[in-house]
Amino acid sequence: MGEVVNVIVAFAVIVFIFRWVTSGNDSPEQRSAVSALGFRPKPVTQDMVDTISNMFPDIPADNIRFDLLRTGSIEQTTNKILERGFLDAPPAAYHTLYPRNTAPAPTGAPAPTAATTATQKKKTESLISRYHLEERAQTAENIQEEQLGGKAVWEDTAERREASLRERKAQMILAARQRMLAQQVAQEKAAN
DSSP states (O other), rough: OHHHHHHHHHHHHHHHHHHHHHTOOOOOOHHHHHHOOOHHOOOHHHHHHHHHHOTTTTOOOHHHHHHHHHHHHHHHHHHHHHHHHHOOOOOOHHHHHOOOOOOOOOSSSSOOOOHHHHHHHHHOOHHHTTTTTTHHHGGGGGGGGTTOOOOOOOOSEEEEEEEHHHHHHHHHHHHHHHHHHHHHHHHHHHHH
């Protein structure tokens, strides 16, 4: 029985010495991060966060960075997203250590990338303008909805099938626009 107590005491002393030796290398910022987060943060670069953000744009960047601080691995974080479908939100202590960048971009900042301008353009661009249907939208007022859509015929060549698909897309967009306009008119009449 006395040997078991000696082994437990020796093990506790070894663990204490190991923790004391390894914690001596930490800076005060690292010690505060460890105490606030509950784990030793791994180094994370913005490229790592961007890589995962590009794969999963619906996951918030703070959630990605917090999980990367925990794992230190893009693969582990990606697997966690694929398995669970989400990442845990960081605790409040995370935001004190890693505040969000809400400040406006400095004047010497690089211009917006093509990806950001493309997403801004997508938000403001309508389907009518995206598929260049402005002229057809003005003349579509006279077309009956039964004429739009219909069954597609299997074409002989890939080019003709592609053209048929494009035409059906345009017809569906115009039909949806007509339904929306009719609904707006009905709502205006109901309001009066």
